[in-house]
Amino acid sequence: MxxxxxxxxxxxIAGALIVVLALSFTRQTENNYGGNKMTVGKNISVxxxxxxxxxxxxxxxxxxxxxxxxYSENGEYKFYxxxxxxxxxxxxxxxxxxxxxxxxTKEEWARFTSLIEGGKVTKRTEHTESGSSGPWLYLYWxxxxxxxxxxxxxxxxxxxxxxxxxxxxxx
Numbered sequence: 001m002x003x004x005x006x007x008x009x010x011x012x013i014a015g016a017l018i019v020v021l022a023l024s025f026t027r028q029t030e031n032n033y034g035g036n037k038m039t040v041g042k043n044i045s046v047x048x049x050x051x052x053x054x055x056x057x058x059x060x061x062x063x064x065x066x067x068x069x070x071y072s073e074n075g076e077y078k079f080y081x082x083x084x085x086x087x088x089x090x091x092x093x094x095x096x097x098x099x100x101x102x103x104x105t106k107e108e109w110a111r112f113t114s115l116i117e118g119g120k121v122t123k124r125t126e127h128t129e130s131g132s133s134g135p136w137l138y139l140y141w142x143x144x145x146x147x148x149x150x151x152x153x154x155x156x157x158x159x160x161x162x163x164x165x166x167x168x169x170x171x
Contacts, residue, residue, distance in 0.1 A: 037120040038148065044119050044121060046113045051140035052151070054166070058133040063089045068166040070104075070112050077103065077109035081170040101168060115162040118154035123147050 038044050040152075056067040065084035071146040072078070082099040084091035121139055126145055153159040 011105075021121075037122050040119045040121065040139070040151075041115075041117040044139075044143070046117065047111065048142040049116075049139060050142070051138075052112075052116065053138045054135050054162070055137075056135045058135055059089045059134075060129075062087055063091050064133075065095070068096070072109075077104040077106070079104050079108070079166075080168050081166065096132070098170075102169065104169075111165060112113045112162075115154070115158050115165065116151070118158070119154045120154070121148055122150045122152075124149045 029077045040046065040049070049072075051071040052069065052125075054065065055104045063086065065082075066150075067082045069080040071080070074110070079102045080100070083097055084095040085097045086095040088095075116139070119139075121141075121144075124138070137153075138149045139151040141148055153162065
């Protein structure tokens with residue numbers, strides 16, 4: 001085989017090797033994130049969390065809408081809540097009857113993170129089933145890659161404590 005032929009053969013083998021390595025890395029990444037549930041406090045550091053949404057919404061008569069949000073912004077921790085009420089569905093921003101943003105202490109933020117610790121985060125999926133009012137839970141963290149954000153509490157008790165904390169903060 002001449003020099004040009006060996007160069008072409010080498011290029012083909014090197015290209016194939018790069019493709020195999022890239023596919024292997026992609027599969028490993030999916031196994032680490034998408035294939036398994038990740039645990040807050042174990043796979044996801046509490047210090048990497050920067051946003052959390054809890055949304056409850058029903059189309060019953062009368063419809064209900066409630067949102068809680070914990071987030072960090074410019075080195076500060078904040079809590080936001082919003083309640084919508086009305087006689088039509090869907091409720092829109094014009095139906096907001098109560099909302100507020102509160103600056104949290106480090107202790108309040110620590111209480112929040114302790115309640116989500118142990119919770120599971122999975123790949124975000126589209127929910128097409130009808131009739132569910134949620135709550136819909138999303139956790140945003142450094143490393144979520146815009147995909148791994150769907151959250152579930154470790155236990156019903158932790159979720160109930162979280163809801164109690166939110167109610168007291170929204171007073």
